[in-house]
Amino acid sequence: MAVGIHDLAVPVIAAPMAGGPSTPELVAAVNRAGGLGFLAAGMKSAAGMSEQIAAVRKAGDRPFGVNLFVPGPPGDRAAVAAYRERLRPEAERWDVTLPEEAEPDRDDWEAKLAALVADPVPVVSYTFGLPTAEEAAALRAVGTTQVGTVTTPQEARAAEAVGMDVLCVQGPEAGGHRGTHRVADVPGDLPLLRLLPAVREVTALPLVAAGGLGDGPAVAAALRAGAVAVQLGTALLRSDESGAPAAHRAALVELPETAVTRAFTGRPARGLRNAFIDRYGPYAPPAYPEVNRLTTPIRAAAARRGDTAAMHLWAGTAHLLARTGPAEAIVTELWRAARG
Known part of the structure; x- marks a missing residue:
C-alpha cells in the first residue's frame, strides 16, 4: 500500500484543511488531476473520519491521505x-x-489510530506534533506511508527519528495553522525557499513544500529548492469542490x-x-x-x-491568486504553468 510521494504523476498534494474546506469531492478532484488528495480528520470524530474515507473510496481507487491533529498538553x-x-x-x-x-x-486520537490500523489508508500525515514511535510502527506495519509536518530543522530531525517516511515542510507563508510541534512555540519566519534547504541539511527524507504557493512560478521554485511535491491549500479554497463558506471564498479576493x-x-x-x-x-x-x-x-x-x-478566514500569502472552477482544472493549470 505504501505510496511514493515522489512518484505522483502530478507532484501536487491537496492540503488537509480542517473545519470543512477539505471534502471527499475535493480529494477525488485532485486525484483525477494526477495529484494526491487529503482528508482533514482534525476536529472530527473517528466515526466522522471513517465516513469520509468511505466516501473517497466510493469515488475512485486512487491513493489518498488522511491528516491527524496530534494532541498536546x-x-x-x-x-x-x-x-x-x-x-x-x-x-x-x-x-x-x-x-x-x-x-x-485528545481529538479522538486513540480511536482514529485504531481505525486507521484496522482499515488502513495509503497515506497518513500529522500536524501539531508526532506520534510515538510505537504508534508510527503500528501504521507502518499495515503499509501506510507517514508524513510529518515540520516548521524547523529541529522538528525535521524529530520526525525522522520517530519513523516518518516524508516531511511536509511548512513555511511561514502558509494559510491556516502553523504546524509547530508545541503550542507555545513562536513560529519561525524563515521563508519557505530558505527553509527547504535548511531542512535538507539535516535529513535525506523526501520533502513536500507548503506555504504561499499560488501560481506556476512559485510551484516551480519550490521544486527547484528541493521539494519532490508541493502542497496547496489556499489555492483550492475557491474551487467548486471546496467546503469553504461563500463569505470566506469572497473574502480571499476582497481583503x-x-x-x-x-x-x-x-x-x-x-x-x-x-x-x-x-x-x-x-x-x-x-x-x-x-x-x-x-x-x-x-x-x-x-x-x-x-x-x-x-x-x-484562513489564507496564505498568495490568497489573491486563488481561482474559481473545478479543482481538477486548477491543479492541471498550475502544473502546466509550473512546467513553463
Whole structure:
C-alpha cells in the first residue's frame, strides 16, 4: 500500500484543511488531476473520519491521505479563563453563550489510530506534533506511508527519528495553522525557499513544500529548492469542490492583508486580517483546543450572517491568486504553468 510521494504523476498534494474546506469531492478532484488528495480528520470524530474515507473510496481507487491533529498538553486554565472574560462582551454582541469550561481533549486520537490500523489508508500525515514511535510502527506495519509536518530543522530531525517516511515542510507563508510541534512555540519566519534547504541539511527524507504557493512560478521554485511535491491549500479554497463558506471564498479576493494570530484557536494561524484579530490577537493564550472551543459560538454566529469581521478566514500569502472552477482544472493549470 505504501505510496511514493515522489512518484505522483502530478507532484501536487491537496492540503488537509480542517473545519470543512477539505471534502471527499475535493480529494477525488485532485486525484483525477494526477495529484494526491487529503482528508482533514482534525476536529472530527473517528466515526466522522471513517465516513469520509468511505466516501473517497466510493469515488475512485486512487491513493489518498488522511491528516491527524496530534494532541498536546492542556493549556493554562487561568489564562483561558481570563480570555473567556475578555470575550464576554463579544459574545453578547453576537447573542451567543460561551462555554463555561473550555476543556482540552485528545481529538479522538486513540480511536482514529485504531481505525486507521484496522482499515488502513495509503497515506497518513500529522500536524501539531508526532506520534510515538510505537504508534508510527503500528501504521507502518499495515503499509501506510507517514508524513510529518515540520516548521524547523529541529522538528525535521524529530520526525525522522520517530519513523516518518516524508516531511511536509511548512513555511511561514502558509494559510491556516502553523504546524509547530508545541503550542507555545513562536513560529519561525524563515521563508519557505530558505527553509527547504535548511531542512535538507539535516535529513535525506523526501520533502513536500507548503506555504504561499499560488501560481506556476512559485510551484516551480519550490521544486527547484528541493521539494519532490508541493502542497496547496489556499489555492483550492475557491474551487467548486471546496467546503469553504461563500463569505470566506469572497473574502480571499476582497481583503488584502493576512496576519498570524492565536485569537481564534490559541495556536498561531495565518488568516485574512479582520476586526476580531485586531481586537483579541494580543490577548489570546497559547492554549489549543481550549481557545478554539471558546470562540466557536462567536465564529459560528458570524458565519451564519456571512459577517467576515469575526470569522476565521484562513489564507496564505498568495490568497489573491486563488481561482474559481473545478479543482481538477486548477491543479492541471498550475502544473502546466509550473512546467513553463
